[in-house]
Amino acid sequence: MNAYFEFRNAVKLLCGELALERIPSELAALGSERPLLLSDAVLSKIGTLRLVQQAMESEGCPPAQVYTDIPVDSSLEVVNRIAALYRELDCDALVAVGGGSVIDTAKGVRLVLSQDTDDILALSGVENLPLGAHVPFIVVPTTAGTGSECTGVAVIRNDANGVKMEFLSPFVEPDAAVIDPRMTLGLPPKATASTGMDALCHAIEALTCLQANPLSSAYAMEAIRLIVRHLPEATRRGSNREARFAMALASTMAGIAFSNSMVGAVHAIGHALGGVCHVPHAVAMTILLPHVMAYNAERCAADYARLLPLLVGEERAAATLPAERALAAVEAVRALSARLSELCGLPLSLHAAGVENRLDFPRVAAVAVNDGALIVNPRAAGEEDVLAILNAAF
Secondary structure (H helix, E strand, O other), X not given: OOOOOOOOOOOEEEEOOOOHHHHHHHHHHOOOOOEEEEOEHHHHHHOHHHHHHHHHHHOOOOOOEEXXXXXXXXXXXXXXXXXXXXXXXXXXXXXXXXXXXXXXXXXXXXXXXXXXXXXXXXXXXXXXXXXXXXXXXXXXXXXXXXXXXXXXXXXXXXOOOOEEEEEEOHHHOOOEEEEOHHHHOOOOHHHHHHHHHHHHHHHHHXXXXXXXXXXXXXXXXXXXXXXXXXXXXXXXXXXXXXXXXXXXXXXXXXXXXXXXXXXXXXXXXXXXXXXHHOOOHHHXXXXXXXXXXXXXXXXXXXXHHHHHHHHHOHHHHHHOOHHHHHXXXXXXXXXXXXXXXXXXXXXXXXXXXXXXXXXXXXHHHXXXXXXXXXXXXXXXXXXXXXXXXXXXXX
């Protein structure tokens, strides 16, 4: 255990059935009368966004404007454009409804507004920002994977160089997050599986990285327990509200865990794969997780042994020889991925995910070794190590 650590979770969580209907009262408590509602075109089309609008309108708090032009891989330009619209419309709060891209975009907008700038790029690399102006901010996640509703980081693509940039600050955290099972009922099986594996990756990396602490580990362990128990059912039968709610809670807890301890090589390589090869983040996490776990196993044997009962059950874990428990945990994660792939066709290799050849791997490795997440990975990794992981995952 580290001799010193810090732990933060400043986000108010509104959890369970009818949590959406609490949004107006939260906005009122935050002093908002003209919220800007952010989402994407898909959620607008399938009716998920409308549920939130209805909840806001039912209590006399309609949005001043609804903005749904946020792409899957949002960019710095989109953030700056929305911040300008917020000012133009004289809005006084942000409500973000969506997955990681929408939420991270909204976080970027909040950062731009609170720091009174016009360009988020000016805030790149600045981790000790002053508090700035308070911009009321509520998040409604529609996937159970990113945990972004409780993290102090926003990952946003820089179109100029194709790199996903991380903006780290406690001031991007929302005031409140609404965890309502209705928001994920319409999530397709493949998206359910991949985002669930993203949450599992958050939890495992939070538990094993160099900045892990007892509090972050407690959140991570419970998140892993919920994911292993409920993700296959949520993938197989998306209408199961118990499984959906459990996965939403697991995602949030994993987000709290890694926000306080960080992640590791899976995310460092995954960020680079997203920027260079355009592999969707959750898919990259699914593919890379067992390969990076195997790479880290020599340094994480004790932690992986702690995980084994959660992954395979107490009896099987107890029957496994102590010296074999770490690798058994890695194989259990592979087995979970394979089970999900059988249920929904989730890709288990980079080639299956659309990476046609290995020619871009040196560039991916070069980007990955400069990602901050690699600093706290339990085992040091250079470009050759990253290339070996990529080739194994191909």
